[in-house]
Amino acid sequence: MISTSSIGALAVAVILSGQAGTADADSSGAVTVSGAVTTPRTFTADYLAHPTCGTHTVGFETPAGPRSHVYQACPLEPMLADARPIGRPADKHPFLTLGILAVGADGYTAALSYGDVSSTIAHRPAMVAWAEDGTLLDRPTLVMPDDASGTRYVKQLTEIRVVALAE
Template identity: 30%
Template sequence: MSRTTAPPLTTTVRTGPLRLHGDLRHPADLTVEQLRHFSAHQADVVFDCATNGAQHHAFTGPLLRDVITRAEPAFDVRRRKDRSRFLVAVFGRDGHRAVLSWPEIDAEFGNAPVLLATSLDGNPLDAEGSQLVVPSDACGARYVSAITEIWVGAYRPTNTEADLA
């Protein structure tokens, strides 16, 4: 009777590309390597983490707005009110989620330099996956690690007067 040996368990989990989808003309699946083809920005941040206290990090990566703009959101760029109804939802591999509004990152509104980080403290995030970085946030709740998907779309209420009639 022979015994088979199971392969050793590894703790490194490789992540696949993040799925960029929703109300976009060109949805895409993007790897960390592909995100490096966008203009890189750096953010030196300090934020409070509920489990680990104050965090000090340097992130590098493209602006979230640049990545989404390349996918061409289905709004009229000339109409501010059309852009102002769009949301951005970011999902991490561990189930963590965060929502931003398009006006937060739009250059004509909040102009927040929100990043899709491709490196953390000089270390590439290829194995871990991209990370959402919101430099203006004092707490780290919207810092989503190992991004699996980004959904972009307009809010569509379900209980409108037409639905209730």
């Protein structure tokens, strides 16, 4: 069930849904949205390069000092909306009962709340990038534009797994 606050994300998801396919997530650049969703989806590099995606400059701190990158990226929210997450419809905010795990090819996993991807909650929500500083990436990267550090960035992204936090 999509809330009215997700209408914008849903509209983008509908526009882009023709570009989500059934490709194997292990194929180059594909990212699968799975778990507590009605329609698991796999998004290809073509989806991520869609004109509705944009250029975003982000900065964060590392132990080696500040970093700044320019990403070509799509918001994660319409990708989730296209897979139709299964929230708790009886709750005031049904999707806030969901957690999101971003999984990299090496097994590195970052946990997000639905608020981290929602354009109505986060100032700058999570994105999936396909290019960094003008260079195409072998696999997408999860980008968290408002994080002070890069610890929740997931390189070589293969899966976005939606999990129910409450029954």
